Amino acid sequence: xxxxxxxxxxxxxxxxxxxxxxxxxxxxxxxxxxxxxxxxxxxxxxxxxxxxxxxxxxxxxxxxxxxxxxxxxxxxxxxxxxxxxxxxxxxxxxxxxxxxxxxxxxxxxxxxxxxxxxxxxxxxxxxxxxxxxxxxxxxxxxxxxxxxxxxxxxxxxxxxxxxxxxxxxxxxxxxxxxxxxxxxxxxxxxxxxxxxxxxxxxxxxxxxxxxxxxxxxxxxxxxxxxxxxxxxxxxxxxxxxxxxxxxxxxxxxxxxxxxxxxxxxxxxxxxxxxxxxxxxxxxxxxxxxxxxxxxxxxxxxxxxxxxxxxxxxxxxxxxxxxxxxxxxxxxxxxxxxxxxxxxxxxxxxxxxxxxxxxxxxxxxxxxxxxxxxxxxxxxxxxxxxxxxxxxxxxxxxxxxxxxxxxxxxxxxxxxxxxxxxxxxxxxxxxxxxxxxxxxxxxxxxxxxxxxxxxxxxxxxxxxxxxxxxxxxxxxxxxxxxxxxxxxxxxxxxxxxxxxxxxxxxxxxxxxxxxxxxxxx
Amino acid sequence: xxxxxxxxxxxxxxxxxxxxxxxxxxxxxxxxxxxxxxxxxxxxxxxxxxxxxxxxxxxxxxxxxxxxxxxxxxxxxxxxxxxxxxxxxxxxxxxxxxxxxxxxxxxxxxxxxxxxxxxxxxxxxxxxxxxxxxxxxxxxxxxxxxxxxxxxxxxxxxxxxxxxxxxxxxxxxxxxxxxxxxxxxxxxxxxxxxxxxxxxxxxxxxxxxxxxxxxxxxxxxxxxxxxxxxxxxxxxxxxxxxxxxxxxxxxxxxxxxxxxxxxxxxxxxxxxxxxxxxxxxxxxxxxxxxxxxxxxxxxxxxxxxxxxxxxxxxxxxxxxxxxxxxxxxxxxxxxxxxxxxxxxxxxxxxxxxxxxxxxxxxxxxxxxxxxxxxxxxxxxxxxxxxxxxxxxxxxxxxxxxxxxxxxxxxxxxxxxxxxxxxxxxxxxxxxxxxxxxxxxxxxxxxxxxxxxxxxxxxxxxxxx
Numbered sequence: 001x002x003x004x005x006x007x008x009x010x011x012x013x014x015x016x017x018x019x020x021x022x023x024x025x026x027x028x029x030x031x032x033x034x035x036x037x038x039x040x041x042x043x044x045x046x047x048x049x050x051x052x053x054x055x056x057x058x059x060x061x062x063x064x065x066x067x068x069x070x071x072x073x074x075x076x077x078x079x080x081x082x083x084x085x086x087x088x089x090x091x092x093x094x095x096x097x098x099x100x101x102x103x104x105x106x107x108x109x110x111x112x113x114x115x116x117x118x119x120x121x122x123x124x125x126x127x128x129x130x131x132x133x134x135x136x137x138x139x140x141x142x143x144x145x146x147x148x149x150x151x152x153x154x155x156x157x158x159x160x161x162x163x164x165x166x167x168x169x170x171x172x173x174x175x176x177x178x179x180x181x182x183x184x185x186x187x188x189x190x191x192x193x194x195x196x197x198x199x200x201x202x203x204x205x206x207x208x209x210x211x212x213x214x215x216x217x218x219x220x221x222x223x224x225x226x227x228x229x230x231x232x233x234x235x236x237x238x239x240x241x242x243x244x245x246x247x248x249x250x251x252x253x254x255x256x257x258x259x260x261x262x263x264x265x266x267x268x269x270x271x272x273x274x275x276x277x278x279x280x281x282x283x284x285x286x287x288x289x290x291x292x293x294x295x296x297x298x299x300x301x302x303x304x305x306x307x308x309x310x311x312x313x314x315x316x317x318x319x320x321x322x323x324x325x326x327x328x329x330x331x332x333x334x335x336x337x338x339x340x341x342x343x344x345x346x347x348x349x350x351x352x353x354x355x356x357x358x359x360x361x362x363x364x365x366x367x368x369x370x371x372x373x374x375x376x377x378x379x380x381x382x383x384x385x386x387x388x389x390x391x392x393x394x395x396x397x398x399x400x401x402x403x404x405x406x407x408x409x410x411x412x413x414x415x416x417x418x419x420x421x422x423x424x425x426x427x428x429x430x431x432x433x434x435x436x437x438x439x440x441x442x443x444x445x446x447x448x449x450x451x452x453x454x455x456x457x458x459x460x461x462x463x464x465x466x467x468x469x470x471x472x473x474x475x476x477x478x479x480x481x482x483x484x485x486x487x488x489x490x491x492x493x494x495x496x497x498x499x500x501x502x503x504x505x506x507x508x509x510x511x512x513x514x515x516x517x518x519x520x
Numbered sequence: 521x522x523x524x525x526x527x528x529x530x531x532x533x534x535x536x537x538x539x540x541x542x543x544x545x546x547x548x549x550x551x552x553x554x555x556x557x558x559x560x561x562x563x564x565x566x567x568x569x570x571x572x573x574x575x576x577x578x579x580x581x582x583x584x585x586x587x588x589x590x591x592x593x594x595x596x597x598x599x600x601x602x603x604x605x606x607x608x609x610x611x612x613x614x615x616x617x618x619x620x621x622x623x624x625x626x627x628x629x630x631x632x633x634x635x636x637x638x639x640x641x642x643x644x645x646x647x648x649x650x651x652x653x654x655x656x657x658x659x660x661x662x663x664x665x666x667x668x669x670x671x672x673x674x675x676x677x678x679x680x681x682x683x684x685x686x687x688x689x690x691x692x693x694x695x696x697x698x699x700x701x702x703x704x705x706x707x708x709x710x711x712x713x714x715x716x717x718x719x720x721x722x723x724x725x726x727x728x729x730x731x732x733x734x735x736x737x738x739x740x741x742x743x744x745x746x747x748x749x750x751x752x753x754x755x756x757x758x759x760x761x762x763x764x765x766x767x768x769x770x771x772x773x774x775x776x777x778x779x780x781x782x783x784x785x786x787x788x789x790x791x792x793x794x795x796x797x798x799x800x801x802x803x804x805x806x807x808x809x810x811x812x813x814x815x816x817x818x819x820x821x822x823x824x825x826x827x828x829x830x831x832x833x834x835x836x837x838x839x840x841x842x843x844x845x846x847x848x849x850x851x852x853x854x855x856x857x858x859x860x861x862x863x864x865x866x867x868x869x870x871x872x873x874x875x876x877x878x879x880x881x882x883x884x885x886x887x888x889x890x891x892x893x894x895x896x897x898x899x900x901x902x903x904x905x906x907x908x909x910x911x912x913x914x915x916x917x918x919x920x921x922x923x924x925x926x927x928x929x930x931x932x933x934x935x936x937x938x939x940x941x942x943x944x945x946x947x948x949x950x951x952x953x954x955x956x957x958x959x960x961x962x963x964x965x966x967x968x969x970x971x972x973x974x975x976x977x978x979x980x981x982x983x984x
Contacts (some may be wrong), residue, residue, distance in 0.1 A: 116867035336971045468960060482969050500976075503969060 005287055007207050007251060010258030012297040019253055020185045023192055025075040025260045028062045030163050042089065042149060042165040045364075046134060049172060054137045058149045059154055063163070070177035071166055072188050085178060085188065087165040091153060094147040098165075100138065107135050111190060119190070124183040131183070134169075193249070205248040207255070213248050262287065265304040268325070270318050284318065286325070305332055346512040447473055455509070474506050539630055539674070542579075546633045548671035549575055559789030566650045567660045569641040570604075572634060573613060574664020579632045580616045580623075582672070582773045587627050592618065594759035601752050604657045606650050613642060655744040662942045663785045666778040673774075684783060685817045686808075692822045694953030695804070699787045700796040704804025706784040707743060712812050713777045714750050717757045723930050727753055728921050735914050740793045740803035744792055747762060750780070801904060806913040807949045814942030826946045827853070842982040846941050852974055862960070863967035865951040866900075868944050869909060870971020875940060876912050889915045900965050902955060909948060916940070 032039035045057045073086050085106075089098040111119050120128040138145070169176050178184040193215070204211055246264055247255065266286050272279045288299040306328035310321075339347075447455070451473050458465050484497040531757045553562070553571060561567045581593050596615060600608045617639070620631045686709065695701040715727045727749065734746045754775045757958070811817075820829060833847035849871050858864045877889045896904045916938075923938040 045690055087785060332832060417537055468962070471960070471962040471966060475965050479897070479965050482972075483897060486890055499969065506966065507970070 002287070003255065004032075004207060005289065006262060007255045008258070008291065008293065008296060009261055009287070009300060010254035010256065012255060012300070013261055014257055014291040017257075019193065020189050022253055022257050022260070023189070024069055024072070024179075025264075026256060027068060027071075030073075032063075035075065040161060041163045042153075042161075043168050044145070044149075044165065045168045045170055045175060046137075047170045048130060048134060051130065051133055051172065054134065056141065056145055056148070058145075058152050062154065065402050067177070070179035072177070072179045072184065073164055073166070082357040085167070085184070085191070089149070089161060089165050091150065091158075091161040093150070093154070093159065095150040098146045098149060100142050102143075103135065103138060106187075106191070107132070109191070116187070116190060120183060120187065123186070127181075127183050131187075193252075205251055206246055207251040208248060210248045210251075215248050215249060215252060261300065264309065268307070268310070268321060270321065302329055302332055447477070470509070475504075478502060478506065542630075544634055544675050545579070545668070545671050546575075548674055549594045549634075549668050551563075552667050552671060552674075555787070556789050560792065561656070561660055561789050564649075564652055565641075565645050566652050567656060569638070569645060570609070570657050570660035571664035571667070572638045572641055573609060573616075574661040574666075574798045575668040576616050576632065576638045577612065577661075578665045578668040578773055579634055580619050582771065583623050583632075584619060585773065591759070593901065594755060598752065598755050598759055601658060601661070601755060602748075603654055604661065605654075606647060607655070610642070613638060631715050640827065642726070655748050658748045658751060659744070659785070659788070661777075662754075662781065666775060666782050669778060670782060684779065686811060688817070688822055689807075689811065693807075693950050695800075698800060698804075700798075700800045701795065701804035702789050703743070703784065703791070704738075704801040704806075705808040706780055706787070706804075707747065708805045708808025709812055710777050710780045710784060711746075711750055713780065714754050714757070717776050718753050719928070719935070721757050721760050724755075724793055725925065725928070730923065731917070731921070735785065737916060739798045739909075740796045740801065743801065747784075754781075795978045799903075799910070802910050803949065803952070804904065806910065806917075806981055807946070809913070809917065810942055810945045810949075813937060814939065819951075825950060826943045844978045844982065846943060848978050848982070849941070849974060850943065852978060856970075858961070858967065860963060861951060862955060863963050865894060865904065865948060865955065866964040866968040867971035867974075868948055868951075869905065869912075870968040871974055872912050872941055872944055873908065873968075874972045876915050876919070879940070880915050883919060883922060884915075897965070897968075900961055900968070905964070906952060909952075913945070918944040 030039045030041060039062070040060055041063050043059050043061055045059065047055045047057070071086070085100060085103075087100065088096070106116065109116050117128050117132045120131070149165070167178060169178070169181070178188075203214060205214060207422050219431055262285055267283050268286060270282045270284045272281050274280075286303060288296060288303070290296045290299060303325075309328050310325060455465065455470065478499055481497055481499040481502065485494055485499050488494045488497055551952065556562055562571075577593075577597070581591070584593055585591055593615070598611055600612055617635065620635055623629065624631045629807060638716050686705070690696050690702065690705075711731070715725075718724060718727055728744060730749045758772075758775050759949045794798070820826065827850050830850050831848050833845055833851060836845060853867060856867065858867065873889075873893070877893075880886060880889055889911055892906060896908050896911070920938040924935055927934075927936040929935070
C-alpha cells in the first residue's frame with residue numbers, strides 16, 4: 001500500500017523534529033516568471049510599539065529561499081480549513097482584488113471550545129492580546145491598506161502580481177518576521193493541525209489502528225479500497241481528500257514528512273504534454289518497497305544522490321529515464337564498495353569469528369564420513385530422488401527470491417563444508433523414508449510463512465530448535481487436514497485434502513533435527 | 521467334571537452310605553455359599569432362596585439321570601427361566617419336589633436334605649419380599665445350580681483343583697485390581713464358549729443377534745440382560761439329547777462353562793452395579809475376545825510384550841503382489857524408534873484404524889467408525905484413545921459376526937473366523953494398563969497419522 005510506504009519513509013527520516021518544522025518544509029516555494037531575476041513578495045510591516053496607534057507600511061522585497069523558516073507561508077495542501085497567515089494577492093490593477101478574508105477567519109476559530117486567543121494566552125500571556133488588537137486593526141483599516149498596496153505595486157511598474165503577501169512586526173526590539181516569534185509558530189501549528197483529540201465513533205487510524213487522538217488526515221490524491229475507514233466518495237466541487245484518510249497525530253506527521261521527502265527527493269521528470277501553447281511537465285515518483293527502516297533510508301539516500309546526476313530536460317521517454325537512473329545508482333554503489341583498510345580488517349575479523357563458531361557447532365554434529373558433494377548430487381539425481389540439497393542450492397543462487405528470505409539467507413554464511421555435512425544428514429534421512437521429489441520449501445504448505453522462515457533459517461544456520469514447539473506448530477494443521485481427508489467421500493475431494501505430502505515433510509524435518517542434534 | 525457311574529458304583533451297594541454322601545454334598549454346597557456372605561446377593565431373602573432352588577434343581581437332575589436314566593426335566597424348566605417371578609419359581613419348586621418324591625417312592629431312598637430347606641425358605645417369604653429384578657433372580661438360580669455341581673466335584677476329587685488359565689493375563693497387563701475389567705473379560709469368554717456350543721448342538725445362531733444391543737450400550741444393565749440370555753442358552757444346550765446322551769455311561773449334570781460363570785459371579789457379587797466403569801467393562805470384553813480366538817496360552821509368554829514375540833515377516837503372494845502382513849507393520853514400528861510409549865500406542869492404533877475402517881466400507885458398506893472417529897480425534901487424550909480402540913473393536917466384532925454368518929455350514933459344522941492383527945490388539949491393552957497420563961498431545965496425534973499412513977507406505981515399498 002502506497003500510503004503505508006510513505007509513512008514508513010517518514011519514520012525512517014524522523015529525528016525528533018517538532019511538527020512546525022515538518023510543516024514548514026511542506027510550504028510551496030515561490031517561483032518567478034523570469035528566471036533571471038529572483039521572485040518578489042510583498043511585506044506589510046506593522047508597527048505595534050504603541051498599541052493605540054498601529055501603523056502599516058507595505059514594501060516589496062526579494063524572496064530568499066533560505067529564509068523560508070521565517071516567512072510562515074502556509075501549507076499548499078493541508079487540512080480543509082486553510083486559514084493562511086499569508087495572503088496571495090491575485091492583483092490585476094484593482095484594489096478590490098486583494099482579499100483579507102483568510103486573516104479575518106483566524107479570529108473566529110475555536111479550539112477545545114475556546115477562542116484561539118484564550119488558548120494562546122495560557123502559554124504566552126499578554127502577547128496574545130497584542131495579536132488580537134492587531135487583527136482587529138487590520139479589519140478596520142482594510143480598505144486603506146488595499147489602496148496603499150495597489151498604489152505601491154503600480155509605482156513599481158507591475159501589471160499582475162500573484163506572489164504572497166507577508167506580515168512583519170516592529171517591536172521595541174526591532175523588526176521580526178512571523179516565523180521568528182514563538183507564539184506565531186504555535187498559532188501556525190494550531191491552525192493547520194487543528195484539534196488533536198477529535199473523536200470519531202468506531203473509527204481507527206488508517207495506519208496503526210489506534211482509536212485515540214484521531215484527526216482528519218492527509219490531503220493527497222490517492223485512492224484506495226484496502227484501508228480501514230476509507231470513504232470512497234467523490235466530491236463535486238472540491239478535490240479535498242483530507243476527510244478520507246483518518247489518522248492519529250503521530251502517523252500524520254510521519255506521512256507528512258514522508259510526503260515531503262518523496263516530493264523533494266524522489267520526484268523525477270517524465271515528459272511533457274502540450275496543451276495549446278503551454279507545455280505541462282509530468283512527473284513520476286520512485287518509491288522503494290523495502291520494509292526495513294535502515295535499508296529504506298539508505299536506498300532513499302542513494303536515489304537522492306542519483307537524482308543529482310540526472311538531467312530533467314534532456315530525456316523525454318520514461319524507460320530511458322529509468323535506465324539512466326539505474327546506471328547512476330550502480331555507479332554510486334560501486335563507489336561505496338571501495339572500502340577503507342580499517343573496515344576491511346574489521347570484516348575479516350568478524351568472518352573468522354563466525355567460522356570458528358560454526359566449526360565448533362559442526363564438530364559436535366558429526367566428524368567422520370567426508371565425501372564429494374558433486375558425486376552425491378549426481379548419484380541421487382540418477383536415482384530420481386531430487387533431494388533437498390538441490391533445493392537449498394537453488395535457494396541460495398536463485399535471483400527470484402522474496403526480499404525477506406534473501407535477507408535471511410544473506411545473514412547465513414554457508415560454506416562448502418557446511419553443505420557437505422548437511423548432505424550426510426540428508427542421505428541418512430532419505431534412507432529411512434521413501435521420500436521422492438520433496439522440496440524443503442514445501443514446508444510452506446504445512447506451516448504459516450513466518451513460522452516456516454523461522455525453521456528454515458534455523459536449519460541452515462544450525463541453530464537449536466524446541467522439539468515440542470515444532471510438533472505443536474505442525475500438529476494442528478495436519479490434524480484438520482487428516483479429519484477432512486477421512487470424511488471425504490469422493491476420490492477427488494480426498495486428493496484435495498491429501499495430508500501425505502505434508503506428513504512426509506514433517507517426518508523429514510523431524511529426522512533432520514533429530515539426527516543433527518538440533519533439538520534444544 | 522467327571523462323575524462316572526463306574527466310579528460311583530459303590531453308592532448303590534449301601535443305602536446309608538448313599539444318604540451320607542448326599543448330606544456331604546449339601547454341607548459342601550453351604551460351605552461354598554458362605555464364602556459369598558459379604559456380597560450383595562446373599563443379603564436379601566428372595567435371592568437367598570433362589571440359590572437353594574438352583575441347588576435342588578441340580579440334585580433332582582442328578583437323581584433323574586442316575587435312577588431313571590432320563591433327562592427331560594430341564595426341557596420343562598427352560599421356558600420358565602426367561603422371566604422369573606414368584607409364580608414361576610413356585611412352579612419350578614413344585615416340579616422338583618414331585619420328581620424327588622417319585623424317586624424316593626420307587627427307589628426307596630430318602631429325599632434330598634435340600635428339599636426341606638428350600639420349602640421352609642419359600643414358605644417364609646411373603647409376596648412383597650420378591651423385590652429383586654428378574655435378571656438378578658435368574659443369575660442366582662444359575663449360580664446355585666453351578667455351586668452344587670462344584671460341590672459334587674469337590675467331594676469326589678478332593679485333591680484336584682481346577683483354575684482358569686486366563687487369570688494369569690491380568691497380572692501382566694496391570695488390571696489386577698480392576699473388577700470391571702475382569703467382569704468384561706469373563707463375559708466375553710463365557711459368551712463365545714456358549715455361542716460355539718449353540719452352533720454345534722442346537723444348530724441355531726440366536727445368541728449372535730443378542731450381542732448387538734450390548735455392543736451399542738456396553739453398560740452393566742445391558743450386560744446383565746445379556747448374561748441372562750447366555751445362561752438360558754446354556755440351559756438349552758444342556759437339555760438337548762446330543763449333549764447329554766453322547767456317552768450313556770456318564771452322568772452329566774453340569775452346565776457348559778460353569779467354572780467361568782462361577783468366577784464371574786464372584787466379581788459381580790463383590791461390586792455394586794454403580795461402581796462398574798462401563799469403559800473398562802467393554803475393554804475387558806474385547807481383550808477376552810482377542811485372547812480366546814487368537815492365542816493359545818501355553819504358546820505365548822505373558823511376561824514379555826506380545827509384539828516382541830512376533831516372527832520375521834513372510835512373503836505371501838496374492839494376485840502377483842506381496843501382501844502386507846501384521847509382521848511387516850510391527851517391524852515398521854520397531855524401526856520407527858519412538859521415544860515415548862504414548863506415541864507407540866497411538867501409532868498401533870492408527871494401523872488398526874486404517875485396516876478396520878477399510879474393511880468396514882468394503883464388507884459391511886457402512887461408515888460408522890469414521891463418523892465416530894472425527895468427533896473423538898479433536899481432543900486426543902487417553903480417554904478418547906481408549907474410546908477409539910473400543911469403537912474399532914465394535915466394528916471388528918461386527919465383521920467377525922458377518923463372517924461367521926456367511927460362512928456357516930450346518931451340515932459340516934464348519935465356520936471361518938475373521939482374524940486381523942491379534943498381536944497389535946493385545947499389545948494395545950497391555951499398553952493401556954501401563955500408561956498413566958498423556959502429557960504431549962501433539963506427539964500422539966502425529967504418531968496416529970503416521971500409523972494410518974503406514975499401510976500405503978509398506979505396500980509401495982514391498983511392491984516397488
